[in-house]
Amino acid sequence: MPEHEHRDGSAASRPLRLGIAGPVGTGKSTLIATLCRQLADELELAVVTNDIYTDEDARMLRAAGVLPVERIRAVETGACPHTAIRDDVTANLIAVEDLERAFRPLDVVLVESGGDNLTATFSPALVDAQIFCIDVAGGGDVARKGGPGIERADLLVINKTDLAEHVDVDVARMITDASSVRSGLPTLALSRTDPTAVGDLCKWVHHLVAEHRRGEHTAVDPGPMAPHVHHG
Numbered sequence: 001m002p003e004h005e006h007r008d009g010s011a012a013s014r015p016l017r018l019g020i021a022g023p024v025g026t027g028k029s030t031l032i033a034t035l036c037r038q039l040a041d042e043l044e045l046a047v048v049t050n051d052i053y054t055d056e057d058a059r060m061l062r063a064a065g066v067l068p069v070e071r072i073r074a075v076e077t078g079a080c081p082h083t084a085i086r087d088d089v090t091a092n093l094i095a096v097e098d099l100e101r102a103f104r105p106l107d108v109v110l111v112e113s114g115g116d117n118l119t120a121t122f123s124p125a126l127v128d129a130q131i132f133c134i135d136v137a138g139g140g141d142v143a144r145k146g147g148p149g150i151e152r153a154d155l156l157v158i159n160k161t162d163l164a165e166h167v168d169v170d171v172a173r174m175i176t177d178a179s180s181v182r183s184g185l186p187t188l189a190l191s192r193t194d195p196t197a198v199g200d201l202c203k204w205v206h207h208l209v210a211e212h213r214r215g216e217h218t219a220v221d222p223g224p225m226a227p228h229v230h231h232g
């Protein structure tokens with residue numbers, strides 16, 4: 001098989017690089033584990049995790065057994081998580097390129113940002129597309145608060161919908177709030193225990209991989225700030 005030929009015989013110049021960002025504990029690593037579990041038979045995958053001082057996320061994913069352990073690399077950022085995915089992406093790019101070389105031909109490299117706040121987004125120099133992940137446990141108002149990830153990530157995930165009834169959150173309302181600021185970009189209500197939603201997430205990834213291979217996907221920078229005003 002030629003170096004860059006994928007399982008379906010197509011030949012993208014390199015794998016899709018897909019970032020997952022969002023506040024601490026919203027379920028980014030779990031979402032990555034779910035994607036690996038569902039897609040590893042169909043796509044060649046690898047993962048880069050970012051933690052400030054530990055490699056805990058990588059260890060969690062390795063322990064979950066969702067991919068061969070050597071396909072999961074940890075970057076210890078040692079500083080603000082958003083710095084390593086936006087301002088100086090060198091450490092992450094090296095990890096991504098190492099994986100791409102070691103396991104070619106990969107289809108997707110998933111990059112998990114360290115948990116941060118609502119302003120953290122990936123640079124398009126590091127990823128081709130990004131998921132922004134918030135959860136119902138952070139409160140029903142979060143989607144309305146906006147920010148670059150909520151407003152302009154390629155996919156917004158509202159996670160842990162199974163907890164909504166326990167925290168008095170109206171998921172439909174959160175989706176409406178998010179949709180009203182996302183200019184037609186997709187929003188997905190997700191729970192790891194909801195097979196339909198997990199299926200929709202996998203379909204979205206497959207669609208993106210296909211677009212990337214055809215050269216039809218363009219990375220769009222959500223930007224470090226969302227447009228906002230303090231008066232009027």
Ligand SMILES: Nc1nc2c(ncn2[C@@H]2O[C@H](COP(=O)(O)OP(=O)(O)OP(=O)(O)O)[C@@H](O)[C@H]2O)c(=O)[nH]1
Pocket residue numbers: 023024025026027028029030031057114115116159160161162163190191192193
């Ligand atoms: N109820 C419920 N819990 C979930 C779901 N997804 C993740 N969790 C739990 O939420 C907690 C945080 O999940 P992680 O996947 O580690 O979140 P994270 O965003 O990677 O966290 P950081 O990397 O530390 O920012 C864990 O206890 C998970 O088991 C879900 O769909 N439903």
Ligand SMILES: [Mg+2]
Pocket residue numbers: 028029030057112
């Ligand atoms: Mg994590």
